[in-house]
Structure formats: structure tokens, C-alpha cells
Amino acid sequence: MDILKVLSRGIKANPKNKPHAAGGTPQLPSAGALPRPQLFHDPVSSRGKKRKRRRDAQDDGLEDQEDGDVSDVDYFAPKKPATESAPPTEPEDDAPKKRKIKLLDEEECRQMLRSHRLKFTILSGPRRDEEVKEQEEEEPASKKKKQKKDKTKNADSKKDDKGKKDEHKKQIFPQPLTSFGELRHTYDVSAQLAANISAQGFRVPTEVQMGSLPLLLRPATALKKSKSSAEIPGIGNGADFLAVAPTGSGKTITFLIPAIDGVLRRRAEQQQGTDRDEHVLEAIVVAPTRELASQIVNEGRKLAIGTGVRVVLMKGNLRLAAEEVQGGNKARDEEEGSGGEEGSEAEESEGGSGDEEDEEKEEGKTSKDGAKPLARVDILVTTPKILLNFLAGKSGARKMLPSVRSLILDEADVLLDPIFRKQTMGIWRACTHPDVSLHCWSATMASNVESLIIKHLEKRSQRGPDSSPRPIIRLVVGLKDTAVPNITHKLIYTATEPGKLLALRQLLHPVSSADSGPPLRPPFLVFTQTIPRAQALHDELKYDIPLEAGGSARVAVLHSSMADSARSKIMARFRAGEVWVLITTDVLARGVDFAGVNGVVNYDVPTSAAGYVHRAGRTGRAGREGGVAVTFYTKDDIPFVKSVANVIAVSEKQAGEGGGEQAAVQQWLLDALPKVAKEDKRKLKVRGVESRRAGGKATITTKSSWERRRENNRVQAIEASKKRKRQRREEGRGEGGEGEVEGESGDGEWGGLDD
Numbered sequence: 057m058d059i060l061k062v063l064s065r066g067i068k069a070n071p072k073n074k075p076h077a078a079g080g081t082p083q084l085p086s087a088g089a090l091p092r093p094q095l096f097h098d099p100v101s102s103r104g105k106k107r108k109r110r111r112d113a114q115d116d117g118l119e120d121q122e123d124g125d126v127s128d129v130d131y132f133a134p135k136k137p138a139t140e141s142a143p144p145t146e147p148e149d150d151a152p153k154k155r156k157i158k159l160l161d162e163e164e165c166r167q168m169l170r171s172h173r174l175k176f177t178i179l180s181g182p183r184r185d186e187e188v189k190e191q192e193e194e195e196p197a198s199k200k201k202k203q204k205k206d207k208t209k210n211a212d213s214k215k216d217d218k219g220k221k222d223e224h225k226k227q228i229f230p231q232p233l234t235s236f237g238e239l240r241h242t243y244d245v246s247a248q249l250a251a252n253i254s255a256q257g258f259r260v261p262t263e264v265q266m267g268s269l270p271l272l273l274r275p276a277t278a279l280k281k282s283k284s285s286a287e288i289p290g291i292g293n294g295a296d297f298l299a300v301a302p303t304g305s306g307k308t309i310t311f312l313i314p315a316i317d318g319v320l321r322r323r324a325e326q327q328q329g330t331d332r333d334e335h336v337l338e339a340i341v342v343a344p345t346r347e348l349a350s351q352i353v354n355e356g357r358k359l360a361i362g363t364g365v366r367v368v369l370m371k372g373n374l375r376l377a378a379e380e381v382q383g384g385n386k387a388r389d390e391e392e393g394s395g396g397e398e399g400s401e402a403e404e405s406e407g408g409s410g411d412e413e414d415e416e417k418e419e420g421k422t423s424k425d426g427a428k429p430l431a432r433v434d435i436l437v438t439t440p441k442i443l444l445n446f447l448a449g450k451s452g453a454r455k456m457l458p459s460v461r462s463l464i465l466d467e468a469d470v471l472l473d474p475i476f477r478k479q480t481m482g483i484w485r486a487c488t489h490p491d492v493s494l495h496c497w498s499a500t501m502a503s504n505v506e507s508l509i510i511k512h513l514e515k516r517s518q519r520g521p522d523s524s525p526r527p528i529i530r531l532v533v534g535l536k537d538t539a540v541p542n543i544t545h546k547l548i549y550t551a552t553e554p555g556k557l558l559a560l561r562q563l564l565h566p567v568s569s570a571d572s573g574p575p576l577r578p579p580f581l582v583f584t585q586t587i588p589r590a591q592a593l594h595d596e597l598k599y600d601i602p603l604e605a606g607g608s609a610r611v612a613v614l615h616s617s618m619a620d621s622a623r624s625k626i627m628a629r630f631r632a633g634e635v636w637v638l639i640t641t642d643v644l645a646r647g648v649d650f651a652g653v654n655g656v657v658n659y660d661v662p663t664s665a666a667g668y669v670h671r672a673g674r675t676g677r678a679g680r681e682g683g684v685a686v687t688f689y690t691k692d693d694i695p696f697v698k699s700v701a702n703v704i705a706v707s708e709k710q711a712g713e714g715g716g717e718q719a720a721v722q723q724w725l726l727d728a729l730p731k732v733a734k735e736d737k738r739k740l741k742v743r744g745v746e747s748r749r750a751g752g753k754a755t756i757t758t759k760s761s762w763e764r765r766r767e768n769n770r771v772q773a774i775e776a777s778k779k780r781k782r783q784r785r786e787e788g789r790g791e792g793g794e795g796e797v798e799g800e801s802g803d804g805e806w807g808g809l810d811d
């Protein structure tokens with residue numbers, strides 16, 4: 057069925073839209089035939105060396121397939137849930153045999169990393185011996201200075217800190233992963249894990265995979281050819297890691313592969329005759345919403361098929377192996393953060409509250425059933441609060457998770473934002489293994505969040521002699537972190553709210569609206585600021601799809617105050633292509649991967665630049681081109697639209713389309729938009745545009761307030777006229793039936809207009 061044709065509801069076909077008008081199979085842009093998962097591949101001419109294409113990589117046949125036809129890939133197929141019992145895709149014996157691969161020298165690494173816009177920086181780390189000496193010599197002097205000048209104390213220590221950090225901020229050039237085949241040959245991952253990765257059908261690693269996997273799997277091998285790495289103390293113990301990479305760039309498998317590999321390796325080291333039934337909780341992945349957590353579990357299970365590694369979603373009734381300690385950490389909790397202080401709207405917008413309510417209900421069941429057997433878990437995936445509830449324990453006792461070696465924060469910036477900070481820090485503190493590593497992932501990372509991570513990691517590394525010192529390494533993919541370079545952006549001004557709804561309808565019926573922006577083809581996501589607005593928009597749009605095309609079932613709404621089961625059903629229907637227009641709040645803005653989504657509509661402007669990046673990033677996944685993000689703004693948004701306009705301008709620049717007539721954001725607009733004060737930005741992030749909060753202009757309708765008032769007056773006038781008629785009739789009856797006609801004119805009907 058031609059979706060576009062049906063949606064156009066019989067309007068004459070625009071000859072410009074030939075393929076669809078002709079009734080041909082629609083080529084849905086985001087499901088296009090040539091997904092290039094790599095976003096950047098610049099020619100690098102510096103230092104006169106050209107990138108060599110290695111023989112070994114060609115042998116794997118992976119690079120050669122990069123440009124192959126993948127039109128057979130069905131992006132609308134529902135995501136297959138991974139089941140534990142599924143047979144291994146490739147038995148160990150049939151897995152590719154290991155081959156030795158020559159490592160690139162440092163200059164080759166540098167060239168290749170630069171060409172893919174990968175930048176590794178050491179943010180902090182243990183000092184070299186000579187540095188420690190130097191610092192000790194300086195210390196007494198700086199102490200005196202501190203006592204002397206109380207006022208300048210903070211400024212001085214900040215300067216010192218900055219100096220120290222800068223000293224350590226050096227770049228490194230680890231081996232890039234040029235093909236997935238290298239995981240087995242060079243980085244020694246298990247044959248089964250390698251087979252599971254290959255079964256996913258990925259052909260080339262994305263940039264974040266290219267950069268991170270060698271370093272996270274085998275840091276010693278990844279840095280073997282790097283002369284500068286000899287000067288990085290502690291690198292042999294691995295690294296705490298921060299990765300900032302574009303939306304849809306495959307971060308999920310990038311953190312899951314090392315987590316699964318870590319479990320398998322330790323098993324192999326500890327018990328030679330591996331007992332597959334013994335499970336020790338080794339890694340925790342924290343994600344902000346239930347939808348994202350379930351998706352990660354599903355991805356993890358696909359990678360873990362046949363390895364014996366159990367990837368489990370945290371539930372309220374799950375009992376984990378934990379160590380109980382007396383006395384709470386209340387004081388520290390309070391000191392750490394202001395969890396929840398930002399108010400319910402912010403929690404809703406990030407999916408905090410709704411999930412947690414459901415989880416709390418489940419938790420109720422747990423407490424009655426204390427004797428449940430321990431869950432068999434190697435890798436736990438959780439939202440913050442449900443795990444924290446488990447850890448909180450009763451009567452002052454607090455549970456710790458000493459076996460956890462790796463804490464992974466997906467969407468780390470939001471997990472360390474005040475909304476979730478207290479909960480996330482609580483989980484981090486419960487991971488008491490001296491060598492626990494922290495890996496943070498996101499498409500956006502504000503500098504204050506990065507500083508917070510560094511501060512806590514540094515504090516932690518000073519804890520005691522048991523912990524092995526290691527550096528903190530940051531990887532940034534791309535020129536700037538706040539961009540979505542591979543999609544088309546549109547910023548559309550409508551003077552009023554009703555105008556916005558009309559414009560959205562035109563996008564739904566693109567044939568009739570040649571100049572209302574790019575045609576949007578279903579499926580697409582529509583984001584609103586609040587739950588009431590999402591519901592109201594759903595009410596407005598649900599009858600827009602004709603019955604013969606599926607009618608109201610094609611439009612759905614999903615938000616955090618819905619029951620968990622309803623949310624899951626809608627997710628499944630959207631993934632299966634049954635729902636074409638999904639109206640939602642920021643609960644689906646982060647992490648959720650719908651491969652076939654062609655467009656994103658910001659019906660309400662996102663409340664921050666990061667918010668825009670994540671929403672827009674729901675389309676154009678894995679480098680697919682053709683995705684469109686349309687953002688509407690009205691008068692009310694003008695004070696806040698600059699951050700979104702900036703992201704669009706940067707995205708176009710990264711894509712090499714900056715400036716010119718075609719740019720979605722012209723320079724004059726950037727210049728004209730007012731700058732937002734810091735305090736207003738903060739308020740906007742927390743509360744959104746004030747007038748759209750419930751009680752303000754939460755209602756969504758095509759009618760202007762003037763029209764609505766006129767309609768209301770008309771109804772009242774008709775009522776009044778009828779009443780008068782009745783009265784006169786009664787009076788006439790009393791006075792002999794005179795005067796019935798007089799006064800029955802339209803005067804009454806229009807009389808209410810001036811009130």
C-alpha cells in the first residue's frame with residue numbers, strides 16, 4: 057500500500073511526487089538502500105602520508121562490502137527478541153580461525169583516527185613519579201599561601217587544578233578497528249561472541265566502534281605501537297572512559313561487547329573448567345528509561361547467545377547477590393545531589409516518574425517474598441531508581457555490589473543531571489570493587505557533567521591501596537558534540553498555535569502542500585512538551601488517517617504516565633510499522649532505536665540544544681540518509697529557539713552544507729534570534745515554555761481563541777433566542793397570541809459577540 061497516497065486522501069497528485077503518484081513502491085528515505093554507518097571519512101593529507109588500505113582488512117571481505125547493495129534489509133521488521141535458548145549462530149569450531157594481523161604504526165593510527173574525526177584525550181590520571189615529586193615540593197608553599205589569603209583560596213586551587221588537568225590533557229592514538237574480523241584475530245574476543253557480532257550483519261564498524269573497541273577490549277594491544285602511551289601511567293589497568301558520539305552511531309554494542317567479553321575472560325581466568333551455570337554480577341548498565349533499558353537487554357542477549365552470559369533487565373522482584381552494610385549514606389546522598397528537586401515536569405520529560413511508579417509497585421511484591429532465590433545475572437540493565445530501591449534495603453542496612461567491575465552509564469549526561477544524579481551516584485557508590493571502572497556514553501556531554509565525572513573518579517582513585525590507578529580517557533566523535541549531521545533540518549515559524557497544527561497537518565498530507573517544507577513520510581515521531589499536550593494532539597490527529605488506511609489505529613500516543621504494558625504494546629506496534637505517527641514526550645527522545653523512522657517533528661521546541669540533538673537523532677540511524685527533523689516555533693519560543701538554530705547550523709556545517717540559500721538556518725536568523733540568559737536557559741530546561749504547561753495553552757486545536765469565543769457566543773445566543781421565544785410564546789398565550797414574530801430576528805443570534 058502506498059502510504060503517501062492514502063495519507064493524501066484523494067487530493068490530486070502533485071506531478072513532482074512522481075514515484076508515489078505513479079503508485080510505485082515508496083522508497084522510504086530513512087530506510088534507504090545505502091546505509092553508511094560511518095559518518096565521517098575525510099581525506100587527510102597532513103604529514104604527507106596517505107591512509108593505507110590494509111590487505112588483511114580486504115581479506116576479511118568487510119571493507120569491500122561497504123558500498124554493497126543492502127536493499128534486502130527490512131528495516132521495518134520487528135526487532136527479534138533474543139531468547140536465551142536460541143541456538144548459537146555459529147558453533148565454536150566453525151568460527152573463523154585466528155590470524156595474526158599487523159598493527160598500524162602510530163602515524164597510521166593518527167591519520168586514520170583523524171580521517172574519521174576521532175579524538176582521544178587523557179583527561180586525568182595517575183601521576184608519573186617525577187610529577188609526584190614536583191607536586192610534593194610545591195605543596196608546603198601553596199599551603200602557606202592558602203592560609204594567608206583566604207579570599208583567593210578558591211581561585212588559586214581552581215587554577216592549580218586546571219594546570220594539573222591541562223598537564224594530563226594529551227592526545228593518544230590507539231589502533232582503530234578497521235573491520236569486525238579484527239575483534240577475533242587481533243583483540244582475541246571469543247569465537248562465539250565474534251560469531252554473534254557477525255550474525256548481526258554489520259559490515260563496517262561505525263566511528264565510535266572503530267575508536268573504542270580496541271581500547272576497551274585490550275588496551276595494551278591497542279596502544280602497543282603508540283610511543284606516547286608509554287608515558288601514560290596506569291593504562292595497563294584499563295581506563296575510565298567517556299565517549300561522546302552522534303546519535304544512532306552504534307554506541308550500544310560498543311559498550312556491550314567489552315562487557316560480555318569481560319565476563320567471558322574472567323570466567324576463563326578464574327575457573328578453567330568453566331561452569332556456565334555460575335553467574336556473578338560483573339557489569340551494570342544504567343539507562344534513563346524503561347524503553348531504552350529493554351532495548352539494551354535485547355541487544356545484549358543477541359550478542360550473548362551461546363556464550364552462557366546472562367543479560368537481565370532489573371525488575372522490582374529481582375534478588376541480586378549483595379553485601380549488606382549497616383548504617384545509611386543519607387548525609388552523603390544529600391550532599392551529592394538534588395534528585396527530584398527540579399519538579400515533576402522535568403522527571404516526566406526524561407521518563408523518570410512513570411517508570412518508577414510501576415517499578416515501585418513491583419517492588420512491593422518483593423518485600424513480601426524475601427526467600428526468593430538469587431537471580432542469575434552477569435550483566436544487569438536497569439533504570440536508576442529501581443536498582444536504588446533494591447540497594448536501599450530496610451532498617452538502615454544498605455546493600456553493596458562488590459562483584460561489579462564495570463558500571464556503564466548510557467545517556468550519562470542525563471543520568472548525572474540533577475533529575476537522576478542522586479540515584480546514579482547511589483548506584484555508583486554501591487559498586488565497591490576497588491577496580492570498578494566507569495564508562496559513560498552519550499551524544500551530548502555538558503562540560504559541567506564531564507567535570508563532575510572527573511571529580512568523582514579522582515576522589516575514588518585516592519580511596520586506598522587496593523585500587524589500581526588508571527587514566528580517564530575521553531573519546532569525541534565528530535567536530536562538535538552537539539550535532540546531527542546526516543539528516544535534513546527544517547525550522548518552521550508559525551505565528552500561532554493553531555497555525556502550528558495546520559502546518560503539521562500539511563506535513564501529514566504533503567501532496568497538497570508543495571511549500572510547507574519537506575514531505576514527511578510515515579513512520580514518524582512527534583514530540584510535545586508535556587503529557588497533556590501529547591494527549592491533546594493525539595485527540596486532534598487520530599481521525600486524520602482514513603479508515604481504509606487503518607484509521608485511528610495508525611496514530612498513537614506514548615508517555616510516561618501510561619501503564620508499562622500499554623507502553624510496550626505501542627512500542628511493538630510502532631516497530632512493526634502498524635503505527636505511522638507516534639506522538640510522545642521526551643520519554644522517547646533518548647536512545648530508543650527505531651531504524652525505519654523517516655521523520656521527527658518537534659511540535660513543541662525542545663528545551664535545550666541537547667534535547668534537540670537527541671530528538672532529531674531518532675531518525676537517520678546508523679548513518680542512514682533521508683531522515684528529516686522539522687521543528688515548529690511560535691512567538692512564545694523565540695526567546696529560546698537560538699540553541700536549536702545553532703545545533704542545526706553546526707549539523708549542516710559538519711555535513712558540509714553550511715551557509716548558502718539552502719541552509720535551514722540562515723545567518724540573518726542566527727543573528728536576529730535573541731541570546732538566552734543562563735538562568736532562563738536553566739528554567740526552560742526544567743519547566744519548558746511556561747505558557748504550554750498544563751493550565752496554560754495546553755489545549756491543542758486548529759481554532760483560534762477568537763473563533764472559539766465566537767462559536768461559544770453563537771451557541772449561547774441561540775440558547776438565549778430560544779429562551780426568549782419560549783417566554784414570548786408563554787406571554788403571548790397569556791396576552792392573546794400577539795408579538796410572536798417581533799424580535800425573532802437575528803439580533804439575538806449575534807448579540808453575544810461583543811461581550
Ligand SMILES: Nc1ncnc2c1ncn2[C@@H]1O[C@H](COP(=O)(O)OP(=O)(O)OP(=O)(O)O)[C@@H](O)[C@H]1O
Pocket residue numbers: 093258259260261262265301302303304305306307308309498499646647648649651673677678
Ligand atoms: N556497524 C554497524 N553497521 C550498521 N548498523 C549498525 C552498526 N552498529 C550498530 N548499528 C545499528 O545502528 C542502530 C543505532 O545503534 P544504537 O542504538 O546503538 O545507537 P546509539 O549510538 O546508542 O544512539 P543514541 O545516541 O540515539 O542512543 C541500531 O539499529 C544498530 O543495530
